[in-house]
Amino acid sequence: MKSIVNLFTSSIGRKFLMALTGLVLVGFVAGHLVGNLQIFSHPDKINGYAHFLQSLGPALWGVRAFLLLCVAVHAWAGLTLLIESRAARGPEKYGVHKWLQAAFASRYMRLTGLVVLAFIVYHILHFTVGVAQPATFKTQLAVNYGEYTMHEGFHLLGFPIVAAGQHVHDVYSMVFLGFMNPWVSAFYIVAVGLLTLHLLHGIDSLFQTLGWRNHRWSCCLQKLVALFCLAYFLGNLAIPGAIVTGLVKPAPGTTAAQICAAAGPGCCPASHARAPSACPAGHTHAPHADPK
Secondary structure: OHHHHHHHHOHHHHHHHHHHHHHHHHHHHHHHHHHHHHHHOOHHHHHHHHHHHHHOOHHHHHHHHHHHHHHHHHHHHHHHHHHHHHHHHOOOOOOOOOOOOOOHHHHOHHHHHHHHHHHHHHHHHHHHOOOOOHHHOHHHHHHHHOOEEOOOOEEEOOEEEEOOOOEEOOHHHHHHHHHOOHHHHHHHHHHHHHHHHHHHHHHHHHHHHOOOOOOOOHHHHHHHHHHHHHHHHHHHHHHHHHHHOOOOOOOOOOHHHHHHHHHOOOOOHHHOOOOOOOHHHOOOOOOOOOOO
């Protein structure tokens, strides 16, 4: 019991909590990216995957609550360590500031953490509860356009999860229409870039805190962490980047394809026409008439 109390009352304990919760969150964001990259596959993949998660019911919300608790503990530990660090330095400011070989990512660790926290809140409001961009939220799309019909079904580790012909929410279209908005895509790209910087220093630090790093493979570990962070950023960049620039077209049979077809080339980015900032909300722009 005393050891558990020390985790929350001592500096070393809070550093350990930061590392442990950070490890959980790194595993989550990596798995989350793998799931999101299914947007480039047949819509059955991401729609079936999303339906499987929703079918977990209370268990899904239990996992979400645990992840949010990890975020809260991680942020709290970082904030208290910051307060302790400033208190130890005293009220007088240093005459000369030196970074002492600190990497760029470590210098702005707390700043990127605050932006990432804001990004998490917006991401939940956008794709989980539908407060942001409610017109393109999966439940509203189902009301306006009907649900998505699975073509081939969805299998997980070889086990059938969602049968062909089953009606599910069109998460594919929700994501596609959401990222058709250039401002939303830009925000996601910037936020993920800052999250990547946070991970770049954070993953290396958690290995140090947990005692998993030594002088023999420290250099190799840093390279592996940098490679992981680069792959993570590029993977997340690809999703909104490919959609907002029109490099990918909405798959036939999806709500996104219906909306783009009805709106014409003035809305859908796949036509390489003008920006579709208002189209997903239902205020579509028809192509300009030829003034003859």
